[in-house]
Amino acid sequence: MTAPHAPEPGASADPELGRALRSALDTCRRDITRFHAAPAPAREKASVHGGREVVTELDLTLQERLTAELSRTFPGVPVIAEEGLAAIPQLPDECLLVDPLDGTAPFLVGSSDYAIAVCLVRDGIPAEGVIDLPAHDLRISAAPGLLHVTGDVTQLPHHGSHTVLTSPSRTAAVQDRLSGTGWSVRPVTTASVKIAFVALGRAPAAVYLPRPGRGAAPWDYPAAALAVAAAGGSVHDTAGSDLARTRPARLDGWLALHRPPEADLSALLRSPAATHL
Structure with a gap:
């Protein structure tokens, strides 16, 4: 890639x-x-x-x-x-x-x-x-x-062509789901920053894993999702809805992709038992 x-x-x-x-x-x-x-x-x-x-x-x-x-x-x-x-x-x-x-x-x-x-x-x-x-x-x-x-x-950090950005507290969980795929994980704290890095080509993907009691608010992601879409990528929620073309709402999780990746990274948003990358 x-x-x-x-x-x-x-x-x-x-x-x-x-x-x-x-x-x-x-x-x-x-x-x-x-x-x-x-x-x-x-x-x-x-x-x-x-x-x-x-x-x-x-x-x-x-x-x-x-x-x-x-x-x-x-x-x-x-x-x-x-x-x-x-x-x-x-x-x-x-x-x-x-x-x-x-x-x-x-x-x-x-x-x-x-x-x-x-x-x-x-x-x-x-x-x-x-x-x-x-x-x-x-x-x-x-x-x-x-x-x-x-x-x-x-001047932005370049996170590499096989790197997924995620929240620091979820790095281990994402790395576990990516085990054996050749993809690595790097922590970036803020939702709009992670997605913006994808839009600007500084990382191929970013993910926000569903987590009980947490979520993304409707002002957290839509501006950055538009930027990813304009750059030729997409940001989807757990149901597969394109967040640049969907009414903003509270989300349990999302996945941003700069370009179609080699692996099916959409599996990151599934439950661990159902995840097969």
């Missing part, structure tokens, strides 16, 4: 959402730089999946900035943003999904595995998405058939 092909930066016109958020995202990057210089204490919040997770004033600042710009640019379109939600709401057919800081926990310990993710949903399905990777000075805008990348993709 050849190494994944990286898209040409800026190879297509920046979709409307990307153009609309350009200035706000630049300001968000400056907010992040200021936070690094003078970090504020984190606190715990209730997760929409149950349990607790961390949040900072930076999350809230970024969310307010993005929400204000989206409300101005897309008047009348509901903005559904992660912070402040106690549960995942019913999504209208047209809305804007915002994850102001996907990967707050790794961000706080100095990891580069964090992103800002925004998705415009029209007629119930993802229409345009933006993934900003401030630590890598990269920004991805995507729509069906359009992929616009700002920044130097070659």
